[in-house]
Amino acid sequence: MIKKVLGILFCLAFYANASAQIDSVEVDKDSVVIDSTIIISDNIITNTSVLDPVFEKLFKLEQQKKGHINIVHIGDSHIQADLFSGKVREELQAKYGNAGPGFSFPYNLAKTNGGYKVKFTSNASWESRRNIYTPDGTEVGLSAIGLTTAENFVLGLEVRDTSDYFNTIKIVTPHNTSLFDVATSSKTITLESTEPKVIVHKIKSGEALSIIAEKYNTSVSEIKKYNGLRSNNIRAGKTLKILTGEKVKKEVQRSEFIPLDLQKDSLNSYYYSSERLSKIYLLPNKQEKLYNLNGVILEKDAPGILYHTIGVNGAKCSDYNKYPMFFEQLPALNPDLVIISLGTNESFDKLTATEYIAQLNMFIDSVKAENPYACVIITTPPTSLFKKKYPNTFVGDYTRNILMQETEKGYATWNMFAVLGGLFSVNENAKKGLMSSDRIHYSREGYKQQGEQFTEAFLNAYNNFKLNRQ
Numbered sequence: 370m371i372k373k374v375l376g377i378l379f380c381l382a383f384y385a386n387a388s389a390q391i392d393s394v395e396v397d398k399d400s401v402v403i404d405s406t407i408i409i410s411d412n413i414i415t416n417t418s419v420l421d422p423v424f425e426k427l428f429k430l431e432q433q434k435k436g437h438i439n440i441v442h443i444g445d446s447h448i449q450a451d452l453f454s455g456k457v458r459e460e461l462q463a464k465y466g467n468a469g470p471g472f473s474f475p476y477n478l479a480k481t482n483g484g485y486k487v488k489f490t491s492n493a494s495w496e497s498r499r500n501i502y503t504p505d506g507t508e509v510g511l512s513a514i515g516l517t518t519a520e521n522f523v524l525g526l527e528v529r530d531t532s533d534y535f536n537t538i539k540i541v542t543p544h545n546t547s548l549f550d551v552a553t554s555s556k557t558i559t560l561e562s563t564e565p566k567v568i569v570h571k572i573k574s575g576e577a578l579s580i581i582a583e584k585y586n587t588s589v590s591e592i593k594k595y596n597g598l599r600s601n602n603i604r605a606g607k608t609l610k611i612l613t614g615e616k617v618k619k620e621v622q623r624s625e626f627i628p629l630d631l632q633k634d635s636l637n638s639y640y641y642s643s644e645r646l647s648k649i650y651l652l653p654n655k656q657e658k659l660y661n662l663n664g665v666i667l668e669k670d671a672p673g674i675l676y677h678t679i680g681v682n683g684a685k686c687s688d689y690n691k692y693p694m695f696f697e698q699l700p701a702l703n704p705d706l707v708i709i710s711l712g713t714n715e716s717f718d719k720l721t722a723t724e725y726i727a728q729l730n731m732f733i734d735s736v737k738a739e740n741p742y743a744c745v746i747i748t749t750p751p752t753s754l755f756k757k758k759y760p761n762t763f764v765g766d767y768t769r770n771i772l773m774q775e776t777e778k779g780y781a782t783w784n785m786f787a788v789l790g791g792l793f794s795v796n797e798n799a800k801k802g803l804m805s806s807d808r809i810h811y812s813r814e815g816y817k818q819q820g821e822q823f824t825e826a827f828l829n830a831y832n833n834f835k836l837n838r839q
Contacts, residue, residue, distance in 0.1 A: 412822050414746065415782045416775045417830040423706045423744045424834040430465060434672050437468045439703045441677045441743075443689070444710035447751065448680030449476070451484030452813055453710075456820025457827075458676035464828075466673020470533045472702060474512040474664045474679075475524070481514075481682060486533055487667070493522035499681050500688045500695070508543035510663035511698035513681045513689060517661045523626065526665065527648035534645035539637040539666040541701050543694065547633065548660050550652040551640050552626035566615040574605040585611045626652055636701040637666070645669065663698060677702050685714045686728035696735040704743040707736050712750030713809065716763035722770045725763075729771070733778060745780040747771055748823065752789050752798070754808040760792050781830075788822055 414420075423438065430436050440461070442454045462468075476483025479497035498507040498515040507515035528534060542548045570581060578589045578601050589601065595612050603609070631638045640649070653660055668675060681688070689695055689711075699707075709732065715725045733745060749771055750764040768786040775782045790797060798804050803815030811819065 412788050412826045412829075413784075414826045414830045415772065415784070417781055417833065419779050419781050420706070420744050420746070420830060421834065422742065424831050425838075426705055427465065427831060428835060428838065430672060434466075436672055437668070437675050438465070438673075438705050439471075439675045439677065440706045440708065441472075441679070441699070441702050441704040442708040442710065443678075444680045445684045445714055446680065446682040446810065447713065447816070448678055448710055449682055450482055450816075451486075451678050451680070452816035453811075453819045453823070454676065454678040454680075455484060455486075456817050457824050458674070458678075460820070460824040461674045461676060461827075466671060467532055467669065468671055468673035468675045469535050469537075469669040470528055470667040471675040472511070472664055472666050472677035472679065473526070474514065475516065475526075475662070476514075478524075479514050479516055484678065486529060488525075488527045488529060490525040490527075491522055493518050493520035493524075499683070500692050501681060501683045501685075504691060508661050508663075508694060509692045510543060510694040511541050511679065511701060512662075512664040513679055513684065513692070513695055515661065516663075517659060519659050522653060522660070524651040524662075525648065526651065528667070531647070533667070534647050534669070535667040536643070536645055536670045537639055537641045537666075537668040538646075538649055539639040539668070539701065540631075540651070541637050541663040541665065541698055543661050543663065545633070545635065545637060546657075547631070547638055548654050548657050549631075549638070549662070550628040550654055551631060552628055552650045552652060553642070553646060553648075554627070562619050563616040564619045566613045566617045568611040568613055570609045570611050572603050572605050572607050572609060576603070576605070577601070578603060581609065581611070585613060587611065587613070626650055628652060636698075643670075663694075666702065675702075677704075683714055684711070685718070685720075686711050686725070686732045687715075690728060690731050690735065693735075696739050699736065699739050704740050706744045706746065707740065708746045708748060709733070709736075710748045710750075712764060712767050713753060716750060716753070716761050716767065717755070717809075719763065722763075722766040725767050726770050726774070730774075730778065733780065746783060746827075747775070747780050748783045749786040751785050751811070751819070752792065752794050754795050757806075757808045760795070762792065765792050783823055783826055785819065785823075788826075789819075 427438055430438055442448060442457070448454050470486050473487040474483065475489035475491070477489055478491055478495045495516050495518045498505065498509060500509050500513040507517065509515040538551065540549055568585065578592055582589045582592055591612060592609060596609050629640055631640055711729070712725060736743065736745065749768040752764065753761045755761055764786055768784060772782055772784065795804060795808050798815065799808065803812055803818060805812055
């Protein structure tokens, strides 16, 4: 414990020193004098006593093999791709049980990237609006991306892995309006009818339209109309379609979806199947004219972890804060733990630590107002570079302030900034293949390691809880 406390104090001293000596974008690492370019920190979560409620529930799940733990991970582009969060989900579900894919959203229909676990398809075009934009009337809710269409549509949803087959789908819509029907399958219907018989006639040398019309007991004007001819001129070797007076049978096949009964509670509409499903279809409620989807939640009849992720490329705390429906719909996920990973985009907007913390606290307060029993973990922003060259000291300053107020605000902190190596770690991490070329985002392997490190810190905190549990 003494080692951990000393490590935290060392980090705090470093952040204060760094922010005092470095102008974030106007000076280079080589132009400053500093004792160390690497922060050495234990991979720990601090202020873990606030996590006791979720740890207690996890302990009961582990002992009794019953129930679900709902973890909601909210962030920016570091989270939208579901690489960091996906690794945490994988590890926790492997240890405590897979209770389903959790929250899912058709990012591809919004023309952006998303996770891999659930595939969405649609025969209609959809309009989208991310929460990073000024509100324009689009009802942006739990997905933090508004998704609407006025077209007749079939929206297909299919999980990619048999381990994610689900029993329940919950549909989240603005104000819990019943906008969608659901179907699990379609049947092919064959319709029989008759239509006029069409003959293809090859024009011979010397033939005129009048001769051809007489042969098939039709008129010149009908032949011209059916073939789009403007004059009576025809050429040998070409073909004409002749509409005859005969009738022939015609079969038309179409797929018809059979809607199922949806139930409804105060938070969402839902459908339950005693048999696990791999796919389901969302259909328009014909009584409505505009359809807005805020996301779906897929759950299994199995004990374990539901790890929900919500991320938006370019998002800041202030972007979530300007759309109250996001927080109003958050209880649909019944969160036991909310993990917040924001701050990178604020740093590139050069928000001061005071400005960032004000927006972060507003975000936390809104989460807790709607989910008073949910525990909260803040992950500090990861290290990055401005213009691929200058150390991003803003995130170091954010980290220091996040740690300073964690007890007062009642959340736990995972100091990713320090765990990744601190202010000057980006180039070293890049040499290890952990960074992308922009020196802001991380590689697939980099996000995987972040997920492994966070899971390790979380499980260590949980094991300490069990050791000290009365």
